[in-house]
Amino acid sequence: ETAVFQTPNYHVTQVGNEVSFNCKQTLGHDTMYWYKQDSKKLLKIMFSYNNKQLIVNETVPRRFSPQSSDKAHLNLRIKSVEPEDSAVYLCASGSGNTLYFGEGSRLIVV
Amino acid sequence: GEKVEQHESTLSVREGDSAVINCTYTDTASSYFPWYKQEAGKSLHFVIDIRSNVDRKQSQRLTVLLDKKAKRFSLHITATQPEDSAIYFCAASHTGNYKYVFGAGTRLKVIA
Numbered sequence: 517e518t519a520v521f522q523t524p525n526y527h528v529t530q531v532g533n534e535v536s537f538n539c540k541q542t543l544g545h546d547t548m549y550w551y552k553q554d555s556k557k558l559l560k561i562m563f564s565y566n567n568k569q570l571i572v573n574e575t576v577p578r579r580f581s582p583q584s585s586d587k588a589h590l591n592l593r594i595k596s597v598e599p600e601d602s603a604v605y606l607c608a609s610g611s612g613n614t615l616y617f618g619e620g621s622r623l624i625v626v
Numbered sequence: 627g628e629k630v631e632q633h634e635s636t637l638s639v640r641e642g643d644s645a646v647i648n649c650t651y652t653d654t655a656s657s658y659f660p661w662y663k664q665e666a667g668k669s670l671h672f673v674i675d676i677r678s679n680v681d682r683k684q685s686q687r688l689t690v691l692l693d694k695k696a697k698r699f700s701l702h703i704t705a706t707q708p709e710d711s712a713i714y715f716c717a718a719s720h721t722g723n724y725k726y727v728f729g730a731g732t733r734l735k736v737i738a
Contacts, residue, residue, distance in 0.1 A: 557664075557713060559728040572725050606669060613658045613719065615726065617669040 519543045520618035522607050528624045529597055537592045537621040539607030547571075547610040548590040550582060552603050553620070559606070565590050597625045628653040630718050632729030640737050645703045647732045649716035652697065656718040659692060659699045664713045664731070673714075674701070677721070706736045 520541045529535055541548060549572075550562040563582040564572035570582065579595040594601055602625045607618040629652045639645045651659075660675035676683045676690040676699065683690045689702040703710055716729040 557731045559670075559715065559731075561725060561727075564725065613660065613675065613721065614672050615660075615662075615670075616672070617662075619669045 520607055520609055520616050522605075522618035522621050524621060525619065526622045526624075528626060530626055531599060532596050535594045535597055535623060537605050537607070537623075539590050539592070539618060541588055541607075541609035541616070541618075543609055543611065543616060544588075545609040545611045545616075546587055548584070548587070549608040549610065549615065550590065550592050551606040551608060551617075553606055554603050563590075563592075594623075597623070599625050601625050628656055628718055628727040630716060630727045630729040632716055632732050634732045635730065636733045636735070638735045638737060639706050641706060641708060643706055645706050645710070645734055645736075647701045647714050647716070647734070648698065649700065649718075649729050650696075650698045651718040651727075653718065653720075654694075654697065655720055657721045658719050659690070660717050660726070661688075661690065661701050662715045662717065662728075664715065666712070670715065703734075706734075708736050708738055710734060711736045 523538045546567045549564045565584045567587045568584045581593050583591045604620040604622045606620045608615040631650050633648045657678040661673045662670040663673045664670045674688045687704045692699045713731045715731050717726045719726045
């Protein structure tokens, strides 16, 4: 049963455009994450928020910025997309150590 | 920082046989080791985990073994079924740490 909701599921855009991905969780968790999964299926953590506070900020380009209005929402904005940003962006929420993932937002940059 | 290596990139087994997927990690402070499954076109789902205070955990057809000395852990699936076909990811983190380092994934194919 899906409890981490991501929109949009799929987005095609041109180099230089701005993109936003939205994520909402209904599990009541305090912690939310953004992961990037590339074409080889490699998973890399980008950001983690605990109760609206940024707690993990991996080395990602500055054009990426997370935004959290409350502990149930964590959005990801990409200011000026580059071809290497093409990937699936996975939102997750966590309780204890277990992560619950959304279905992903696939970004294709042309 | 932590590095997690997943040794088999692909694994094919016949239905009913067992499958074993192996991972190693580098950070001796890692204490939590989950496994996630990703079916084709879908997202990741938690399957089983193990903490460093035990060396074995079983849940139905799944068993995780942890060898802290060798910094190695493995997922054993018995009596494999076609629906076990998926990519399996191992991960490591410190307890209470929000940062999970994933392995590169093992694509398991169960052949009927």
